[in-house]
Amino acid sequence: MTSHAHYETNTLQQVTQHPLDPLTEEEVNQTTQILNASGRITPRMRIMAYSLHEPSKEDVLAYQPGQPVQREVFVVIRDHERQLTIESLVSLSDATIRSWHERGDVQPALTYPEVFSAMQATFDDAGFQAVLAKRGITDLASVVL
Structure with missing residues (x-):
């Protein structure tokens, strides 16, 4: 499921050098802004974790220095009100939410x-x-x- 929320994306100041580079502070902030702009986040929800969604091995091996890197972030969100854990995949490259799975069978840390x-x-x-x-x-x- 892709969100079509409008989000003004700024050019990242910190350039990613490799597809497997850890998330930068700026990327974490951008992820939060995309989620907030989607209208899906409520005041009772808490973002519990951000992690790099690693590209395929083929994409990593095909990477050439200086080439644009598609960055995606896996996010774990806790909805305390509905007692749900949400696993979401956010694309930083096109500022969209690529997936949003609500789960009642797991509890984050x-x-x-x-x-x-x-x-x-x-x-x-x-x-x-x-x-x-x-x-x-x-x-x-x-x-x-």
């Missing part, structure tokens, strides 16, 4: 705020505190989760 929230919920739990107290532990600051 936890974010730091989610980890800290879970830790706090554990410490706040009366049952957890009672089990610790039963073992003589009353100073929760000395407990590491």
Whole structure:
């Protein structure tokens, strides 16, 4: 599925030297702008990961220095409201969303705020505190989760 959202693409300031070069900060920002311009991203969604979608081996072997490089980014997005994980493929070369797959059967890695929230919920739990107290532990600051 291709998005036809309008997006003004700027020439990348940092020139990609090879098709397998890691994503640049500018490419990550451009990916975010393309996703936002598509209208598919809601305030409750979080982009969890960006990674280079590697071109085929044939394309890599055929590459000649100075030749334009087609860049695509694989993006993992979490829709907390609908409890879905979205796997999307974004083309930087033509500023489109090439695919958008909503999955309810996977969970991306936890974010730091989610980890800290879970830790706090554990410490706040009366049952957890009672089990610790039963073992003589009353100073929760000395407990590491």
